[in-house]
Amino acid sequence: MKKIIITIVFVFITCLILGQAKIDVDKKTYKFPKTKEGIQLSHTYKITNKGDKPLIINDYKVACSCTKLEFPKTPIMPNQTAELIVSFDTKGKIGWQDRIITIYSNAENSPIKIRFKVMVDND
Secondary structure, eight states, X not given: OHHHHHHHHHHHHHHHHHOOOOEEESOSEEEOOOEXXXXXXXXXXXXXXXXXSOBOEEEEEOSOTTEEEEOOSSOBOTTOEEXXXXXXXXXXXXXXXXXXXXXXXXXXXXXXXXXXXXXXXXX
16 A cells, blocks of 8 residues: 555656646637638647647648648747648538547647538539
8 A cells, every 4th residue: 555655646746847748729629611612721720838848749630631730840838829720622522521630749638639610612
């Protein structure tokens, strides 16, 4: 029992000393206005590192190659804000489009998900 308590205290103190990065997104979901098919859309998400260590974004995943994400390649320092720029090619897309981008980093709350929606019309 003594070893368990010592281990818990050690882990707690280590977490306090080492700290971690934490991503905070100002608005996780964005809805584009109705758009004609063939238009290239773009939206900028603001993120802030709410942790006490530098935030490093490693990778992202999307379900379709029509969606791209530009993210900072350098560390985002504590309390610093940065931009994630999402671009979406509506070519060949008709109707409601609902995309989720999963972002991987060294943050304690990784991965995070951001999302956008758009109605694409071919008229």
